[in-house]
Amino acid sequence: xxxxxxxxxxxxxxxxxxxxxxxxxxxxxxPGGPFDFAGDRSLPPTIVANLEAKYHLDWPMWKQYLSYxxxxxxxxxxxxxxxxxxxxxxxSYHFRGQTVADIIKITxxxxxxxxxxxxxxxxxxxxxxxxxxxxxxxSWIDYTxxxxxxxxxxxxxxxxxxxxxxxxxxxxxxxxVAGWGAKPPYLLGFLPTALNKEFFSHAIMxxxxxxxxxxxxxxxxxxxxxLQVIGExxxxxxxxxxxxxxxxxxxxxxxNSLIPVVTILGPAFAxxxxxxxxxxxxxxxxxxxKHFVTSVGNRDYQVITSVTLLYAVVLVIANLVVDITYxxxxxxxxxx
Amino acid sequence: xxxxxxxxRVEKLVKHFPITQGVIIQRQVGAVKAVDGISFDIKHGETxxxxxxxxxGKSTTGRTILQLHEPTAGKVYYDGEDLTTMGxxxxxxxxxxxxIIFQDPYASLNPRMTIGDIIGEPLDIHxxxxxxxxxxxxxxxxxxxxxxxxxIKRYPHEFSGGQRQRIGVARAxxxxxxFIVCDEPISALDVSVQAQVVxxxxxxxxxxxxxxxxxxxxxxxxxxxxDRIAVMYLGKLVELADKDELFYNKMHPYAIAxxxxxxxxxxxxxxxxxxIILEGDVPSPAKPPSGCRFHTRCPxxxxxxxxxxxxxxxxxxxxxxxxxxxxxxQEEML
Numbered sequence: 001x002x003x004x005x006x007x008x009x010x011x012x013x014x015x016x017x018x019x020x021x022x023x024x025x026x027x028x029x030x031p032g033g034p035f036d037f038a039g040d041r042s043l044p045p046t047i048v049a050n051l052e053a054k055y056h057l058d059w060p061m062w063k064q065y066l067s068y069x070x071x072x073x074x075x076x077x078x079x080x081x082x083x084x085x086x087x088x089x090x091x092s093y094h095f096r097g098q099t100v101a102d103i104i105k106i107t108x109x110x111x112x113x114x115x116x117x118x119x120x121x122x123x124x125x126x127x128x129x130x131x132x133x134x135x136x137x138x139s140w141i142d143y144t145x146x147x148x149x150x151x152x153x154x155x156x157x158x159x160x161x162x163x164x165x166x167x168x169x170x171x172x173x174x175x176x177v178a179g180w181g182a183k184p185p186y187l188l189g190f191l192p193t194a195l196n197k198e199f200f201s202h203a204i205m206x207x208x209x210x211x212x213x214x215x216x217x218x219x220x221x222x223x224x225x226x227l228q229v230i231g232e233x234x235x236x237x238x239x240x241x242x243x244x245x246x247x248x249x250x251x252x253x254x255x256n257s258l259i260p261v262v263t264i265l266g267p268a269f270a271x272x273x274x275x276x277x278x279x280x281x282x283x284x285x286x287x288x289x290k291h292f293v294t295s296v297g298n299r300d301y302q303v304i305t306s307v308t309l310l311y312a313v314v315l316v317i318a319n320l321v322v323d324i325t326y327x328x329x330x331x332x333x334x335x336x
Numbered sequence: 337x338x339x340x341x342x343x344x345r346v347e348k349l350v351k352h353f354p355i356t357q358g359v360i361i362q363r364q365v366g367a368v369k370a371v372d373g374i375s376f377d378i379k380h381g382e383t384x385x386x387x388x389x390x391x392x393g394k395s396t397t398g399r400t401i402l403q404l405h406e407p408t409a410g411k412v413y414y415d416g417e418d419l420t421t422m423g424x425x426x427x428x429x430x431x432x433x434x435x436i437i438f439q440d441p442y443a444s445l446n447p448r449m450t451i452g453d454i455i456g457e458p459l460d461i462h463x464x465x466x467x468x469x470x471x472x473x474x475x476x477x478x479x480x481x482x483x484x485x486x487x488i489k490r491y492p493h494e495f496s497g498g499q500r501q502r503i504g505v506a507r508a509x510x511x512x513x514x515f516i517v518c519d520e521p522i523s524a525l526d527v528s529v530q531a532q533v534v535x536x537x538x539x540x541x542x543x544x545x546x547x548x549x550x551x552x553x554x555x556x557x558x559x560x561x562x563d564r565i566a567v568m569y570l571g572k573l574v575e576l577a578d579k580d581e582l583f584y585n586k587m588h589p590y591a592i593a594x595x596x597x598x599x600x601x602x603x604x605x606x607x608x609x610x611x612i613i614l615e616g617d618v619p620s621p622a623k624p625p626s627g628c629r630f631h632t633r634c635p636x637x638x639x640x641x642x643x644x645x646x647x648x649x650x651x652x653x654x655x656x657x658x659x660x661x662x663x664x665x666q667e668e669m670l
Contacts, residue, residue: 138362233444236404237507241458242431244424252446331491332447 001327004335005320012316016309017069020084023308024065027301033057034093034299055093056081068302084309090302094295100306103291108310109190110180111280111287115273117203118211122268126215127261130222134257135249137227145219152216157275161209161282168205175201178284206283210276214268218261226257259329266322270315342377343515343547344401349374349410351393351400355622368622370396372571373410375648376656378515383541383548385562385579387555387594389618393571394551395439398517401549402434403427414515432462435508439520441500445492451478451503452488458510477506481536498529505536515547522557530554534561555598559583564654567591570629571621573648577655587651587662589634590614592669612669628660636664 035043035051043051052058056067056079066075068090071083082088089100133145169177181202182192192199229235230253238252239245277289288307295303327333352367370393378384388394399405401412403419412419414430422430438444445454452474459470475485481502492500501521508516518537522530538561540546552558558565559579566576567590575588586592593612600606614633619625625632631641640660648658659665 138356233438233440234446236399237436237438237444237504238446238457239404240402240431240436241461241507242428242511243457243461244428247461255448256446330448331450332493 001324001335005324008320008323012313015316016312019312020069020305020309021065023305024068024301025061027296027299027304028061028064030299032299034301036299055091068305084306089306092295092300092303094298094300094303100302103303104288104306104310107286107288107291109186110182110285111273111276111289112190113182113192114180114203114206114210114276114279114285114287115269117207118214118272119265119269121207121211122214122218122272123265125212126218127222127258129215129219130261131226131254133219133223134226134230142223146223149216149219152212153220155213157209157213158278158282160212161205161279164205164209165282175205180283180285180287206279206285209282210272210279214272218264218268221264222257222261225260226253229253229257232256255329259326262325262329263322266318267315270311270318273314274311341380343380343415344378344549345411345413346377346397346401347375347411347413349397349400349412350408351396351405352408366622369571369624370621371400372624374568374571374573376566376573376576378547378549379563381541381545381547382563383550383561385558385565386549386551386568387553387558387565388568389594390553391618391621392568393621394553394568395519397568398436398519398549398551402431402436402517404436428462432458432511433513434515434517435511435513436517436519437501437504437508437521440524441497441504442492442524444504445500445507447492450489450491451495454492454503455507455510458507462511464511473510474506477509480509480540481506496529497525498532501525501529501533502536505533505540509540509544512544513546515549517549517551519551520553521550523552523554530557537561555595559598567594570618570624572629573656573658574630575655575657576648581652581655585652585655586670587655587657587666588630588659589636589661589665589669590630592665593635610670628658636661636668 033048033052034055034057035048049058056064056077059067063075063077067077067079067081067083069084071086071088072079072081074083081090087101089104092098092100092103095103129145129149133142136142165177168174179202181196181199182194185193187193230249235248235252238248243251274289276285276287277293279285280287280290281293288310291303292307295307323335327335349371350369350373351371352369354364355366355368356362357365372393374397376384386394386397396405400407401419403412403422407420410420414434417426417430419427419430445451449457452471455477456470456474459465459473464470465473471488474488478485478487483499483502483506487495492503495503501524504521521537522533525533534557537548541548548561550558550561562579564577565579565582567574567582567588569590575582575586575591577585582591583595586595593614596610596612600609612635614635616633619629619632625642627643628634628637628641628646631637634641638661644660646658646660648656651657651662
């Protein structure tokens with residue numbers, strides 16, 4: 001197992017290099033640059049040239065990439081970059097005076113809180129809903145659940161979020177329209193220090209807007225998977241042994257039926273974490289997703305590449321965790 | 337047909353699976369008549385073979401007897417107790433005595449449990465013995481089915497089909513049952529392995545005085561293991577007799593046609609063997625034919641067969657047949 005994990009981690013390296021290279025090249029291929037505008041006015045060409053020289057944007061692209069990845073001193077050039085490999089993600093071109101690391105440190109915890117809570121909501125609603133629907137197959141409970149699931153899978157969060165704001169913030173006035181209730185410093189770097197009313201009243205609507213789609217997907221998958229397992233012979237075997245129906249479902253059916261559900265949790269978590277930008281935008285939350293999208297418009301190359309890399313790391317780690325969980329859930333799967 | 341030494345008695349057992357239509361308001365538009373009023377008994381210590389084509393309701397019969405399907409109508413008596421009206425807890429108590437071995441040794445073992453857990457679970461839920469005694473019992477059972485007790489911590493996928501089926505047998509035996517429904521226990525196995533499992537079943541029967549309902553479609557295997565054989569067609573029994581009586585004095589046209597398919601291991605006789613090929617397909621059990629269900633394919637069917645369902649009667653002692661024209665069948669088809 002340890003060898004397997006080690007090998008998988010080694011495999012991350014080429015994946016991450018390829019992703020960084022693609023992002024870096026593609027971003028630079030887009031017309032325009034980070035210093036085209038200052039506010040709503042354009043800058044004089046000499047100032048642009050000076051700025052570009054300061055950030056080494058006048059270097060050939062391969063040299064810029066290497067400077068970003070491994071640092072200037074290894075390249076034998078003058079400059080402050082220590083490279084991604086030594087944890088230096090470079091400066092932000094747009095927010096001058098801030099490094100990419102500073103931005104991530106402020107915004108990632110917010111996105112992570114939002115993503116985690118959405119995933120939690122998706123699991124807490126999705127799995128029980130799927131189980132209840134499957135155990136009452138073809139009853140009105142099943143139809144209602146399935147109908148709700150199809151509906152929530154189909155409504156995109158950019159539609160759901162404004163509806164939620166309209167009903168619960170504007171008409172009913174239960175929750176604040178926008179903003180986020182937790183502020184740095186964070187526990188362990190990303191957990192809110194106080195789980196108070198302030199935090200939850202801000203969080204409920206964005207978490208709901210982000211998580212219901214996944215909850216609906218998980219509910220449908222759980223239902224289908226449990227129905228399939230209940231039809232298996234070994235469930236009949238369990239009944240023939242004289243197990244109570246509850247024990248048959250809990251011990252024999254549920255564990256087997258949750259295997260496919262676990263496999264989608266990894267990608268689902270990555271999707272929730274990276275898919276936060278629309279919800280963050282709508283609710284005015286200062287998270288990483290929102291920054292990510294704005295920095296594309298600003299041609300803030302270092303921010304874009306760094307955040308993409310970060311998302312990629314989250315995705316591959318989530319998938320690795322799923323694969324490991326999978327081996328634990330299903331003894332037929334063994335890694336070596 | 338009440339006999340004093342019968343262990344299991346089935347009376348007019350019916351199992352219909354409803355066919356429903358409609359999305360919001362469901363209504364029943366029909367039923368698959370998988371088992372449609374069958375009666376027989378199984379004596380202490382005997383093996384009753386149940387044969388028939390695929391889809392004729394053999395497996396449903398076995399499962400309905402054990403109340404794994406809830407019967408639509410009819411009675412099942414085990415040792416004089418009516419299983420069909422019994423409450424959950426009484427039924428669970430009786431599950432110790434009635435067990436089932438399934439056809440597919442790949443699907444019938446939970447892939448996430450070690451075979452020790454699979455075999456030991458019945459002991460656990462019926463709270464038999466201490467943990468140590470249960471472990472010893474599991475090892476004993478593995479020895480009994482000739483698997484190395486060392487395998488106790490392994491998972492089902494690490495075994496071959498024959499080994500898995502023996503695990504299934506060990507599991508069924510864990511609670512010392514009296515009655516075991518063998519639901520095509522060898523159909524999914526290689527021919528070479530089939531013999532092993534059948535021999536094991538026979539040996540265990542002798543050792544523990546077991547009673548079997550042996551469901552199969554392999555006629556020569558059924559003949560080998562059974563004391564009596566029942567032939568089923570479209571949810572009904574058509575003939576039931578001692579195995580030799582059935583093979584040498586068969587009366588029902590369907591049984592005659594079915595048994596004519598058994599090859600004879602003697603080339604000279606095999607060449608002279610008269611095969612009766614039935615025409616057409618088995619009708620749908622959702623819409624069985626009127627009268628005698630076999631009349632659509634019967635080579636000697638008369639007008640009365642389309643109207644009147646022949647009763648299942650004892651033509652000679654211990655030989656039950658459901659046909660209007662048993663004499664004609666024997667004269668014309670043999």
